[in-house]
Amino acid sequence: MDFMKPETVLNLANIRESLVRMEDTIIFNFIERSQFYSSPSVYEPNKFPIPNFNGSFLDWLLLSHEKIHSQVRRYEAPDETPFFPDHLPETFLPSLNYPPVLASYTDEINANDEIKQIYISEIIPGLSTHGEQPENLGSTAMADIEVLQSLSRRIHFGKFVAEAKFQNEKERFTKLIKEKDVHGIEDAITNAAVEEKILERLLEKGKAYGTDPSLKFSQHIQSKVKPETIVKIYKDYVIPLTKKVEVDYLLKRLEVEDDKN
Ligand SMILES: O=C(O)C(=O)C[C@]1(C(=O)O)C=C[C@@H](O)C=C1
Numbered sequence: 089m090d091f092m093k094p095e096t097v098l099n100l101a102n103i104r105e106s107l108v109r110m111e112d113t114i115i116f117n118f119i120e121r122s123q124f125y126s127s128p129s130v131y132e133p134n135k136f137p138i139p140n141f142n143g144s145f146l147d148w149l150l151l152s153h154e155k156i157h158s159q160v161r162r163y164e165a166p167d168e169t170p171f172f173p174d175h176l177p178e179t180f181l182p183s184l185n186y187p188p189v190l191a192s193y194t195d196e197i198n199a200n201d202e203i204k205q206i207y208i209s210e211i212i213p214g215l216s217t218h219g220e221q222p223e224n225l226g227s228t229a230m231a232d233i234e235v236l237q238s239l240s241r242r243i244h245f246g247k248f249v250a251e252a253k254f255q256n257e258k259e260r261f262t263k264l265i266k267e268k269d270v271h272g273i274e275d276a277i278t279n280a281a282v283e284e285k286i287l288e289r290l291l292e293k294g295k296a297y298g299t300d301p302s303l304k305f306s307q308h309i310q311s312k313v314k315p316e317t318i319v320k321i322y323k324d325y326v327i328p329l330t331k332k333v334e335v336d337y338l339l340k341r342l343e344v345e346d347d348k349n
Contacts, residue, residue, distance in 0.1 A: 121234075125228070130144065130228050154171060161179045169244045191337070197333060203243060215317070250277065254341055268339070287322060294311060
């Protein structure tokens with residue numbers, strides 16, 4: 089998939105291939121985060137006296153990263169979505185001018201607040217031992233940033249899926265969107281067989297990536313993150329949020345005049 093070549097981006101097979109590859113990144117990021125305790129103080133607003141900042145330690149570290157990444161054009165890429173879009177500096181590098189593949193309102197579809205909130209309240213407890221680890225606050229928040237950015241990229245890929253599906257079945261989606269039929273759109277974008285395959289593959293990947301392959305089966309290998317936990321996170325949050333992004337994107341799809349219509 090090459091964002092400079094729009095024809096490669098809106099191909100559903102290419103998109104799904106990218107989603108499969110992202111599973112590896114996400115699972116390894118989960119494994120990295122699982123080395124540390126849950127450390128609730130990382131997420132508690134104003135727990136530490138950060139100069140000129142109102143919010144949690146994670147928010148401060150994430151925003152600080154996004155400010156730097158914004159200056160190297162990370163958020164010009166159509167597959168990158170910032171958590172703090174209103175607080176980012178412009179880049180001093182020349183603009184990349186990616187050819188548009190998504191509708192012009194794409195930046196308005198941003199599920200990152202919800203992703204961050206679900207990550208803190210639902211996902212971290214499944215990945216880590218409960219408790220504080222004051223000496224690892226920085227490492228913990230760095231691991232969080234990696235997880236959050238990889239989940240955000242995966243979930244916002246729903247925009248490409250949605251645009252590809254819209255292009256493939258324009259008449260069907262135009263009718264559903266005109267009728268604001270959210271359930272109908274959800275049904276139309278759902279492919280139960282693909283979802284089932286993802287969950288099966290995650291179980292296998294979780295078993296393979298989370299264990300030391302040099303150990304023998306008889307040595308009671310324990311996975312670094314339970315494969316069932318990875319499956320549950322995808323089933324309960326990652327896939328539903330991807331679908332939500334798809335639906336939100338499609339609901340606005342007829343508001344734009346664009347030459348693809
Ligand atoms: O591959 C698709 O068709 C998607 O819409 C993506 C996705 C997913 O999140 O992986 C979401 C909904 C479908 O039911 C299947 C898979």
